[in-house]
Amino acid sequence: MKASSQQQAPGSGVAADPSAATPAAGVHAPGSSADAEAAGSAPADAEAAAAPAGTGSVSPELLHWLADAHGVGTTYQGWDGLPHEVAPATLIRVLAALGVQAHTDQLIEHALAEAELAPWRRMLPPAVVVQEGTPVQVPVHVRNGSAVRVSVITEDGRELDAPQQDIWIEPRDVDGVTTGRATFEMPANTGQGWHTLRAESEGKVAEATLVVVPSRLTTAAPLEERRGWGLATQLYSARSKRSWGVGDFADLAELAALAGSRGADYVLVNPLHAADPVPPVEPSPYSPSTRRFFNPLYLRIESIPELAYLKPKKQAVVHGLMKQARKLNNDSSRLDRDTAYGAKLAALELLYGVRRSPSRQRAFGEFCRGAGTGLDDFALWCAIREDIDAGDPFWTDPAAALGSPLVEKLRIELSDRIDFHRWLQWLCDEQLEFAQAAAKRAGMRLGVVHDLAVGVDLQSSDAWTLKGVLASGVSVGAPPDMYNQLGQDWHQPPWHPTRLAEAGYRPFREMLATILRHSGGIRVDHILGFFRLWWVPAGNSPENGAYVRFDHDAMIGVLALEAQRAGAVVIGEDLGTFEPWVRDYLAARGILGTSILWFENDGDAPLAPEKYRLQALSSVNTHDLPPTAGYLAGDHVTLRSGLGLLERSAEEERIDHNATLEKMMLLLRQRGLLPADGAGTEEERIEALHRLLAQTPSVLLGVALVDAVGERRVQNQPGTTSAQYPNWQVPLADSDGDSVLIDSLDGNDRFNSLLAAVEESIRG
Secondary structure, rough: OOOOOOOOOOOOOOOOOOOOOOOOOOOOOOOOOHHHOOOOOEEEEOOOOOOOHHHHHHHHHHHHHHHHHHEOOOOOOOOHHHHHEEOOOHHHHHHHHHHOOOOOOOHHHHHHHHHHHHHHHHHOOOOEEEEEOOOOOOEEEEOOOOOOOOEOOOOOEEEEOOOOOOOOOOOOOEEEEEEEEEEEEEOOOOOEHHHHHEEEOOOEEEEEEEEOOOOOOOHHHHHHOOOOEEEEHHHHHHOOOOOOOOHHHHHHHHHHHHHHOOOOOOEEEEOOOOOOOOOOOHHHHHHHOOOOOOOOOHOHHHHHHHHHHHHHHHHHHHHHHHHHHHHHHHHOOOOHHHHHHHOOOOOOOHHHHOHHHHHHHHHHHHHHHHHHHHHHHHHHHHHHHOOOOOOOHHHHHHHHOOOOHHHHHHHOOOOOHHHHHHHHHHHHHHHHHHHHHHHHHOOOOOOEEEOOOOOOOOOOOHHHHHHHHHHOOOEEEEEOEEEEEOOOOOOOOOOOHHHHHHHHHHHHHHHHHHHHHHEEEEEEOOOOHHHHEEEEEOOOOOOOEEEOOHHHHHHHHHHHHHHHOOEEEEEEEOOOOOHHHHHHHHHOOOOOOEEHHOOOOOOOEEOOHHOOOOOEEEEOEEEEEEHHHHHHHHHHHHHHHHHHOOOOOOOHHHHHHHHHHHHHHHHHHHHOOOOOOOOOOOHHHHHHHHHOOOOOOOOEEEEEEHHHOOOOOOOOOOOOOOOOOOOOOOOOOOOOOEEHHHHHHHHHHHHHHHHHHHHHHHHH
16 A cells, blocks of 8 residues: 555554455355355445445345355454445445446346356366365366367376266256256376366367465475574665665675574565656555566665676766765665665666676576566566656556557567566566575575565556456455554455456466565465455445455465475465454465464463464564564654544553553563563563563564664554655664664674574574
């Protein structure tokens, strides 16, 4: 979500998903939605926008049946614990975003009939995702009585016959043709991977994607034998003397090597997704332009080999740009991404003109071929976006859609600029590879752990290039919760569940494969969105949305397959309110959860560390809370009071906060982690909190870099604009507000003391 928005951003550790306990699309019957348990128990929410013509005569029962048939929840459980109905007009708009018209009973009845016939009109399902070792039967539809052969072409080129099962299904009339359903069982020896399912009958051939995924991701298994810990940081804020005002990939490599020498197993960074190709750029890493490709803002110019071959005058220009950009490192109050990125782009333009060696040119070509059309289309968007603003009507003009004659003409005319943006991604890939190698050389078992944002901006590359698999007319958000009683609209388009399946989940796969290419893990922000997402129709207020269910077996399966292939651990950000089966399901699939010390309670008391989950990444705080030094001091109460974000007096808020702190301090004293007769210094309390966390069974522990240096300012204050608070623009500083550079960490007593305390506590 944009920092300028008044809604809480995805990535927030305090956002609540009131209920994620709904079955996957395709396995429910009309009326069986888990959300429907409380239907009729509360009045419908007020509708913010005028209902489409004819909705007054729509039968609620028919509309609910249709909604359920398409995975749209008709009710939801609010943060108040009460059930709430989704207004009919909202259901109609959400269905419209799914391509289903429901303005009248006649349209609904037609849509219900179409939903029932849709599978029969296809010879094969759009995609089949199966767990390895689990028998799966696939329906095949052909003219009744016709012979049909089904086979699987594996990704390694084998062709396997699928045996037909002796299962009788009554034929039915489909568009005037008597159609039968044959049932085939998938071969057991395909192996994990991306395969092709093929059916042949009467000269007709149909193909579908068959994905065989691991039943359980095993990459985190070694952590159960030997637990691990690591640093978490916002990379842009972690600068060195060599930075151009913003932390970069070389800084990441240095930080990983430093932490690894202290026993750390990973460095978790904010999403490194690409933003706008030219300044001004969106500061929030959770509102990117694409989730597949990386932000050239993080490139270290001096690490690009071609710099050595630049002519002296141009080298002098780059040196001048570097000298000016490094002055930005002295500002400890606010980062200046636009100036830093502008300087880097000017240098990169000069370096792009340097002739590459034959071996590097071959490597660049191989990278481009491997990335395929996805990279080509992203680079095309970047080239066009250099000259056309994000809000220009061009981006929504059907005549300017990807693949149109106009855009293909631009692809030819802008070929050099397209090549430039492909080259930038190649450089990002090289420098990320180096950072991961540096982490592994330092002894880290995981290395770099990336963060996957919930979605992309509505005016983004992905919104344009992936339009065919995204839903239009809606955006993702969250219903009202205790932190934001008006609900949230993150202004991000969701995947269209059906179209994504019809695409064989390829865009999802390619995104994951790119992120995992040089990493040891991935944190999935709001992983509950793989089960369902809150869709807000355009024109509606955030509270007037509805949950849309996804095939979580397929989504989690693809995630597990790509992570297994990359040898990467998956951490799901599963904070919020939801039914236990979701966490149980993720744990059974080998995906770690997330536990935050301040959110783990047992009634009114802090949860005893022994009761924490085994399969989790546990940490003291999150980027939407102040660093621990600031939290202990109650800085967030002062900040929120000054911004007018409190619903009660600052005094009442502070009394509650102090009571929470005292309960935690009591637990620390009981565990012998603080003196029995005192609270200890700020540094002692922070170390005690981390030592307490080390007493949990969680296989991974997280240490925020801000906690290790005494920083007090929060990175993101939900519910504020960039004019109110510098969200995602706070450089790393100490408790006095002075900049802390990576170069100084090796001799930083506070940094070394906290890391030593964590290492000792875990290994001891």
